[in-house]
Amino acid sequence: MAPDALGRLTALGRTVSDRGLLARALRRLDDGHGLAAKIAAEPRVEEVVAQFASRLLDAFGPLSALRGQAVLDIACGSNTSRSPTTGLRTAAFEPWMCRLLAELGAHPVGVDIGDLDGETFVHHRVDLAVAGALDFLVTGSFDAIHESRLFGSPEFRAAHGRATERIRREIHQQERRLLRPGGILIHSDGRPAAASRSPHLGQ
Ligand SMILES: C[S@@+](CC[C@H](N)C(=O)[O-])C[C@H]1O[C@@H](n2cnc3c(N)ncnc32)[C@H](O)[C@@H]1O
Numbered sequence: 001m002a003p004d005a006l007g008r009l010t011a012l013g014r015t016v017s018d019r020g021l022l023a024r025a026l027r028r029l030d031d032g033h034g035l036a037a038k039i040a041a042e043p044r045v046e047e048v049v050a051q052f053a054s055r056l057l058d059a060f061g062p063l064s065a066l067r068g069q070a071v072l073d074i075a076c077g078s079n080t081s082r083s084p085t086t087g088l089r090t091a092a093f094e095p096w097m098c099r100l101l102a103e104l105g106a107h108p109v110g111v112d113i114g115d116l117d118g119e120t121f122v123h124h125r126v127d128l129a130v131a132g133a134l135d136f137l138v139t140g141s142f143d144a145i146h147e148s149r150l151f152g153s154p155e156f157r158a159a160h161g162r163a164t165e166r167i168r169r170e171i172h173q174q175e176r177r178l179l180r181p182g183g184i185l186i187h188s189d190g191r192p193a194a195a196s197r198s199p200h201l202g203q
Contacts, residue, residue, distance in 0.1 A: 005039040005046050006030060012053050013063070021063045022053060025103035033099060038091040045092050051188075052097045056104070059144065059184050059195035067105035069143040072178060073097050074171065075128060075150035078114025084155040095119060097146055109142075129160055129167050134174040144184040145175050152188075 003011065006026045013019035029035040029049075039046045060066055073095070081093035098121045101108035109122045111134070116123040126133045128150065150156055151168045160167060179185060186195045 004036070006036055009046065009050055009053060012050060012057065014057060015062065018057065018063045021104060025100055028103045029096075029099055033094070038094075042091050044090070045096075048092050049096050049100065052100055055146070055186050055188075055195065056100070059186050063104055066101065069106045070141060071101050071106050071108045071144045071146060072137070072142045072175075073101075073108055073110045074145065074147040074175070076108075076110030076112045076116075076123070076146075078112045078116050079118070080114040081112070082155070084153050095121075095123070097148070098123070109137075128171055129163070131170065134171070134178065137174075137178055139177050140180045142178050142183060143180060144186065145179055146186045147171070147175065148186075148188045 006023075009026055010019050010023045013022045026035065026049075035045070035049070039049075056063060056066065060069075076098050077093040077095040079094060080089065082088060083090040083092070095110050095112070095116060098108040098110040098119070102121045107122070109124070110116060110119070111124045111126045111128070113125065113127050116125065124136075128134070150171075151164060157164050175185060182197055184195055184197060188194070
């Protein structure tokens with residue numbers, strides 16, 4: 001019998017321990033957020049969750065290493081986010097990374113311009129295009145920062161035009177400020193995500 005979507009996502013784990021942690025987290029995402037039904041309605045949701053799980057496995061090695069880690073997710077997705085191609089609300093851009101991180105025992109903090117009311121992880125509604133939008137977050141307070149599909153999104157580029165590069169530079173400067181020495185940066189702008197250690201301690 002072909003595995004179902006949650007089974008396929010669980011199989012991304014590279015060890016018995018990671019598959020166990022993933023299986024539990026995915027079951028909880030299903031109970032709390034209807035993950036399987038959303039995948040059935042929009043197969044793209046499976047792709048997004050698979051990407052996020054793979055990025056965590058690549059960046060952290062064993063998923064058990066995530067326990068207790070403070071992780072900032074920039075433009076984390078929201079319950080009002082829309083598809084840049086159809087303009088319609090999509091479950092693909094709900095805050096799956098923060099939800100997954102929370103179920104894996106990390107302490108995610110999500111920032112997004114969209115609605116995150118009702119989410120149990122720490123979240124802030126901010127417009128990242130406004131100068132100093134992340135000033136309120138404490139320097140060096142994150143073990144990892146994830147930034148995915150904000151600056152690459154046609155929606156953001158259409159809204160901010162030539163200012164996009166200036167905003168991108170400011171947000172990246174903020175990321176360097178917010179990441180603790182030796183912390184992990186996971187970036188993607190439509191390309192496969194790359195994870196790197198913060199250079200400023202050489203750890
Ligand atoms: C394409 S979705 C990506 C969601 C998630 N990061 C991912 O990789 O699937 C882009 C997200 O950026 C958010 N966003 C767009 N413009 C923003 C802004 N000016 N400030 C904060 N968030 C913004 C949207 O609300 C949406 O959740």
